Amino acid sequence: MSVMFAIVSLLTAPPTSSKSVCAIGRAVLADMRPWGGDESYLETDPDRSGLMKLCPDLRDALPKGYRAADADARSRADIHAPVPGPRPVAAYIYAVGSPVMAADGRSATVEIVCTCTGLCGSASRSRYIRTPQGWRRQGKPRMLWVS
Structure with a gap:
């Protein structure tokens, strides 16, 4: 019976449109x-961010204080051990995952992974809910891991 319930739930769940996913993405970027x-x-x-x-339109909607990651920033963020010579300028790169919609279409979770120079990195998960004003983060991000 539970298999039938799962099938019916999938068939009756509101479709996840790219418009909804991108609206959640805009809310995530506004919170960063x-x-x-x-x-x-x-x-x-x-290929690195869901x-x-x-x-793709969000590539031109960077939050204030952020720049698009380039090859130089990625190479600095990938340094996780001491290197000879002067210490490189630290780079903090945030990759936003694909929002995962709840079956009812009223909430979604989003993970953000940070890769940074040195013994540094983290991942967090935030929950977003649909409100009459649009998508809003509910509570604080939940830390999944930190290094």
């Missing part, structure tokens, strides 16, 4: 605050 001063980046490569693959 830079960490690392001038060296905060947003991953805009669609949100940017689904919503």
Whole structure:
């Protein structure tokens, strides 16, 4: 009986449109605050960020204080051990995952992974709910791991 319930639930759940997913993505980007001063980046490569693959228009809607990650920032963020010579300028790169909609279409979760220079990195998950004013984060992000 539970298999039948699952099938019926999937068939009657509201469709997840790219418009809804991108609206959630805009809300996520609006909530982001830079960490690392001038060296905060947003991953805009669609092969490295689920949100940017689904919503390419958001690549041009970077939050204040963020720049698009480039090869230089990625190479600095990938340094996780001491290197000879002067210490490189730290880079903090945030990749926003694809929003995962609840079956009822009224809420979604989004994960953000940060890769940064040194022994540094983190991932968090936030829940967004649909309100009459649009998508809003519910509560604070939940830390999944930190290094």
